[in-house]
Amino acid sequence: MSPLGTEAQQVLEAVREAVPTLRRNGMETENRRWLVDENIELLEKAGVFRAAVPERFGGLDLPVADQAEILDTISRGCASMGWVSMVWISSAWIASLYPDRAQEEVFAGGSVRVSGGFTPSGTMTPVDGGYRLNGSWRFNTGVPGAQWNIHAAMVEHPDGRHEELFALVPTEDITIADDWDAFGASGTGSATSTAKDVFVPAHRVVDASVYDAATGDRWNAEVKGRNYSLLSYILATCAPVYMGIARSALALFTERVAGKAITYTNWTDQREHPHTQITVARAANRIAACDALSRDWLRVMQERADRGEQLTVEEKATVRGQVGYVVEAAKEAVQMLFDISSASTIMRGNHFQRAFRDISALSLHGLLTPTSSLEAHGRVLLGLEPGTDYI
Known part of the structure; x- marks a missing residue:
């Protein structure tokens, strides 16, 4: 593995300094069944949630190996914080596979927290300009503190064909249940999220081609270095x-x-x-x-x-x-x-x-x-x- 770049090294050093605090806040995190605000703020300040955001939007655009080392270190302090950080970072990378217009919306702030329900337990109905999204997604890690959420859902086309699609919506458009109470990974807030007749514009929906990072209509479709499987x-x-x-x-x-x-x-x-x-x-x-x-x-x-x-x-x-x-x-x-x-x-x-x-x-x-x-x-x-x- 290559040595970390300067920006990644700075993030990693800040995370290492935060590890004792993350660990000290462990019991409170468990009791709350969600992350302590101090933990999120420390990692936000460190730049963790910019790790997978493209540079053109003010992100760090770190290679996956650098992301992995940062996540490993976070998890030494708090597994719940590590798991949620993994979801927020990796889902932000997934957002970089969406069309340009969606990327501009999601990455507007440079640092972003994106969660996701990837079991297709919802449905989407085609409407003018996009889709209507309905459904509920269990075990939606990190959704209580995310700004955006990716929902996997099935759509039935006029020809009877069924297709799995992935809708990207602001978390303010969905409801989040208070139903996460687990004996381990207790602070991940992996609650059930529900969408009811949420309109999703077409530019915030992609199909299964996202699995091969092949989504078109985006500036970075042919950019080398970050289009992983x-x-x-x-x-x-x-x-x-x-x-x-x-x-x-x-x-x-x-x-x-x-x-x-x-x-x-x-x-x-x-x-x-x-x-x-x-x-x-x-x-x-x-x-x-x-x-x-x-x-x-x-x-x-x-x-x-x-x-x-x-x-x-x-x-x-x-x-x-x-x-x-x-x-x-x-x-x-x-x-x-x-x-x-x-x-x-x-x-x-x-x-x-x-x-x-x-x-x-x-x-x-x-x-x-x-x-x-x-x-x-x-x-x-x-x-x-x-x-x-x-x-």
């Missing part, structure tokens, strides 16, 4: 959240274990026990393996984008499978450390238990669950079709 890009920005949580858990464990006795034994310092030493090494090596895999797929993605090419099916399947492995391995690393932690770890004031619950919850995400991801990768390795469009 959509699903691979999304996966590549999700993975660092899991890695950041695992790194945080490892650091928290090693900070607390020094001088801690193993209760009801003669061991006065847990660090001296071989099982502790072996377990910590195994956890650290799992995290290091995840890091090595991520650096490889980020390199391939960037090389393809720099040449103006899309990833091959094999490369897309590799990204999905390896991200699935990262989710699995990162979760295992945290579980290993949790299993050799003292009973006080379960107290809500202990930051480690939050990392344990957060990664357990996020590992169940439908697109990222290891079983489905590894299946798609394995099928391609065996010369079969992926068995899914989501690669």
